[in-house]
Amino acid sequence: MMNALLLPKLFLAELRRDVCHWWSYRLNALSSLGLWLVAFPFMMLTFDSMSGGYGPEQRLASLIGFLVWELCTGMLVATTGSVTEEAQQGTLENVMLTPVSPLVIFSLRITVVFTRKAVETTILGLALVIILNLPFTWNGPALLVMGLTIASVAGVGLALGGLAMIYKSIDSIVGVITLLSVLFTGALIPLNNLGIVFALLKYLAPMTWGIDALRATLVSEIGWPSLWFDGTLWGLGIQAFVFLSLGTATFIRSFRRAQMQGSLGTY
């Protein structure tokens, strides 16, 4: 078993590599930031003109959904994309030539990507709050809801990362899922009125429930007791556990299968 004390060292190594890589492509990140700084306020203006009154509360609800979507899908795209890219370039095999378990390496990579994306999303979020002049404050329940949502998405990331070692085309499928998820997670427009459809999406898509709960805590300012007694925290906790377990199992099986197929390197 690997010494747990090595985890911070490995995390820092991954973080350093990721930051160096990000710096090399910094223009891409900056242009994406610029794009949303223009596109999101424009979307809000469009919604306003269509609905004849899209007030600060609705805008804040949309912004919360959008930021969670941006953070989570960004994390998924970056992690699965890196597996496909590195398998084609040959670095994935070199990375796997270590006594550290592939699951540990990949989990650290997801954590690193999340850390970087969290910084990017925070900057974007703060800028949009200022531009749109929205009343925005964080609170404890929101932080916990966010953590549980991220854990569920990390589970999906583990599964997709594992599958990317076997199926190199998963990268493009993730791209499609990412775009579709704007709709079925209710990232921009809340889906609460969809009844059974919303209930289904809540349980199946890891972001949908999280976004809804975050809106409840940050916009409607629902506190701990309500979240506890209406089953939201329990539900999100169970969801995170299920997705993380499934993700871990899929990753381990996929790695083994990639070793069988010899698909860790496809250059």
Place this chain on the structure above:
Amino acid sequence: MNNQPFIQVSEVTKRYPRAENPAVNGVSLSLHPGETLALLGPNGAGKTTTVKMVAGLVLPTSGTIHVMGHDMVLARAKGVRHIGAVLEGARNLYWRLSALENLRYFGNLRLVPRRELFHRIEELLALFGLEAHKHQEVRQFSRGMQQKLAIAAALLHDPKILLLDEPTLGLDVQAAKQLEATIAQLTQEQEKAILLTSHMMPLAEKLADRIFVIHKGRKVASDATRSLLERYNTHQDIAEIQVAGQMTQVLIAQLQQAFGGITAIPNANTTMLRWPGSEQTQLIQLLQFLDEQDQAILDIGRRQASLEEVFLSLTGMEQPNE
């Protein structure tokens, strides 16, 4: 040499899903401390699959692989500690990162203690003559420099075993020679056990203590390099006859029909006839035949087969035109 092999491959077969034939079929080999073993074979022979199975990156369908006594299927993490590898892909490293950042990253990943890592990086950069370029991004490196850095990265944790899959692939002659000298230095000074695959026969001939020829996934020959050459030299002396002018295809066909195994290699103003394993009397018959066909013989010679020709003969492949 020590009797305990660093690598022990026993009756290993690898059949990829949906592949018609096994990539590796019942191969057994061993690598001992301080030894260099060259795995030779044409494209698709199973060399890379064998190396990747030794590294634990590909699982065998049957058979066992032990590295320093650790089963690479059941205890991969323990075995891989002793392995440094440069695999076939041209991009073993992160091209957008500097040489130093690459070495730092892979050193940490291979669990080299922090204090040691700094010293080790400096040592390896000096060994490969890359100190002046350590802050440069790898994508700005020449192919030779990239390959040297890839080997440096493989040596960070001071492994006992080095796996080199086609280390000179894509390198120009000068870079290949430099790399050859570096590999020789690693075996002589650092006593690494090296398993290398290559298409470059002179590289294998110079560096390898033993040669393992693999073709269509199966072992074709395995012996000490000198013994292999000597063994095949006795059977494979090559007669070379240089004839003036370019021979017609009809005449070449007649020659090949009458004298089995002969090859004609057209050059600018001459044709070189090569006949491996020909007896003296057969050679006289060939000369008579050429005389009857009014072919002017410029030169006749006999020489011993090179490893490349032994390899081509063993794998049943044809000598490429020069």
